[in-house]
Amino acid sequence: MIWSDNCLIGVETSITEKVIAGLIKFALNAKATCGKIEAKKILIHYKKGSFKMMKIEKKLYTATVNVQGGRDGKAVSDDNNLNVDLRYPKELGGDGAGTNPEQLFAAGFAACFQGAMGTVLRKKNIKTDGINIDSQVTLGKDANDGYVLAITMDITVKGVETSVAEEVVAEAHKVCPYAKATQGNIEVISNVVG
Secondary structure, three states: OEEEOOEEEEOOOOOOHHHHHHHHHHHHHHOOOOOOOOHHHHHHHHHOOOOOOOOOOOOOOOOOEEEEOHHHOEEEEOOOOOEEEEOOOHHHOOOOOOEOHHHHHHHHHHHHHHHHHHHHHHHHOOOOOEEEEEEEEEEEEOOOOOEEEEEEEEEEEEOOOHHHHHHHHHHHHHHOHHHHHHOOOOEEEEEEOO
16 A cells, blocks of 8 residues: 555555455545545455465465464474474563564575575675664554564675665565565565665
């Protein structure tokens, strides 16, 4: 979804029926204060089938992980390459004696995004001296007291100009499945820091 001055001015094509229902409800309630939102247009486009969820056409890999005990438990992959204790961090009242979903998501997002950057670099035939990503996933509350995540990545691309690195990062957001899955759903900030 594309917003300007708290108004919805565009909608990405990969969107679920549940989100559409929410958009229509929001549009009907907000039309008086936001002239750019027109519920009828949203509904017409939806009926025409212009809103489609991204679906896998060809499976490449499926990760399988068993979790028991939630945030205070254990996560083990079927190949045992991932075998970690899960604990609440100290900031959330836990002992911090294990990893947590936010750390795992930060690692997964950054690793996938760095892979997407590598794909972009190869396609553009750009050589670097290495990439480093410091990834932060923040758990917080929204205005309605619901839980939300935000992601910030500080990205260093060695051996290229900053403008080139920024272009690669922008392109990687279109390639990385994590970035595509979170687009328009949560705040994702990518800072090229070097």
